[in-house]
Amino acid sequence: MFKEILRTEWNWSRYAVVVTVIAAFALPLVAIQPTGMASQSLYDTTAIMNLMSRYSPWFGGLAMLLGLVFATTTWGADHRGHHVYALTLPIPRSQYVIMRYGAGLLLLCAPLAAMWFGCLVASAAAQIPTGLQAYPYALSLRFALATVLAFSVFFAISAGTTRTAAYVLTALLVVGLGQVGINVFGLDRDVLGWILDRLVVWPGPLEIFTGDWKLIDV
């Protein structure tokens, strides 16, 4: 049964897998691209650190994107058919959901491996001055965790009915708009900021996405 679920996941995610593998492999290489032999001025610690910081948000963004894309390809076909087919299969709903989750994670291994591989290649190719070090394993591990977290969240939202997914996303939108509204009325309350703080500062669950993603660091 799992084999067939995996097969359908592959059928739906093929293109996403190919595109994200390329993107995940390329990102670390793109990030270190300006370093190297050509310009002597770039053989400079501060310059490299700034470069890393510049590309940092892209890693977090890509992790989130991967999670979203794979959650969508996992559930897209079921949503379009209103889950009718899955609901008439003779297995408990929970078992079906778990198998889908497992299949999604398995396919995610491809871009995650590509990121790891990209980081290794980038670390080897970059000219790193003394005092700085490359952290390919740390970076790709963090990327993997962030991706799995994003996938899990979006998967959970999508696993429910289309209506539930709409409710959750609307709630997020309302909170966002609410904050804007609050600011517009001049009330000095940073609700969104407070919520984000709770989520994003350790021990908040989304802490992994913040801060600097640096391949090369002190």
Added chain:
Amino acid sequence: MFEQLDSRSPTPLYDQIAARIRVAVAAGDLTEGDALPSVRRLAGQLRVNPATVVQAYRSLETDGFVEMKQGAGTFINSVADDRRDAERESAARHLVQQMLVEAKRLGLSRDTIVGAVKREIGEA
């Protein structure tokens, strides 16, 4: 042979099916030893409930036209000539009955009908 079975007709479907087989036997189209299609195949072909086909075959068996052999199928029995004649007569009378019902519906008298029959078959 089984075209245009009429689900609206007062005659139940199994009867219509059996009647057509009887007529085919009377006309010599089906002879002793010929196999009738399996219940499954005929039901699928006619798109009728298989129980209807079974009922048709059983009624033919009761009348002695066929023999249902377990596992082998349903086969036409040998039918004596006078039996065949009786079937033909029965089919003819059934045809006349239908005509008379229709005539009554149209309000035609018996003489009118008899006259029309004679004219049509060339005896005035």
Added chain:
Amino acid sequence: MDHAIQTNALRYRASKEFEIRDLALKVPVGSVYGFLGPNGSGKTTTIRLLLGQLRPAAGSISVLGYDVPDQTTQMLAHTGYVPERPHLYPSLTVGEAMQLHAAFFKSWDWSRAEELVTQFGLRRDQRIGRLSKGETGKAMMMLALAQAPSLLILDEPTDGLDPVARRDVLSALVEYVSGGDAAVFISSHLVHELERVCDWVGVLDKGQLISELPMETFKNGLKRLRVGSAPAHLDDPPFAVLAREGDGVSAHELWLVRGWQDPMHQYLASIGADLREVIDLDLEEGFVELLRTARTA
């Protein structure tokens, strides 16, 4: 197991205006049961209740001896389902859909599946999303039949199909039924093709089961009489007169009667009426008349 499907005092509120109440269905094992009703009468909702997709407000449901919705998973293993709207994953090919289905249903029969694919003129490499309406209907029926289920639940299986596809689907269905004791529950508003295939009929109107009878009883129960010189009032007729109307052309009347038997023509003669014709109602007319009388009652 007494019945393939049995419900008791089933109640479900689908919306503010519409409620299924007191539904007591009994589908005998091995029967082909036609579930008739006008659009909006609750047929699809009933089917979703039977499949455990909706939870009833009151009453009990037993399908193949299993309690629904508590034992839905076990029940679904032996139930083939063809819904009204296509539910298969459109990006899979016919062959891939077969593999997926086979992985979940232990009773899957590959040789039967191959036969049906050939019989229906499908190809395994066709993408489900690209199939025509008729081909999709046939694909869904093929999957349901190849499962070798003990119960088939079909929701408008031939609606919207061209005549050829319709014949193919019904043929395959009837052939499957010939093979054993599978029960079939077909909901439809296309009455004509059901009357040859079904041996039981249940009529649903506005969420209530207004009739549940063997097919022959249902059809024979109602007749139309063409009567001339009919008196205005009938003394104690041996049959029930449900309606009387002029035939619009002549002086004859058309009576809708229940419980007619041939010897009763003597009664009509005795009251001076002229019985011109006894018209059998086909299933569709019987169904329409039943609804009409049920609604005016």
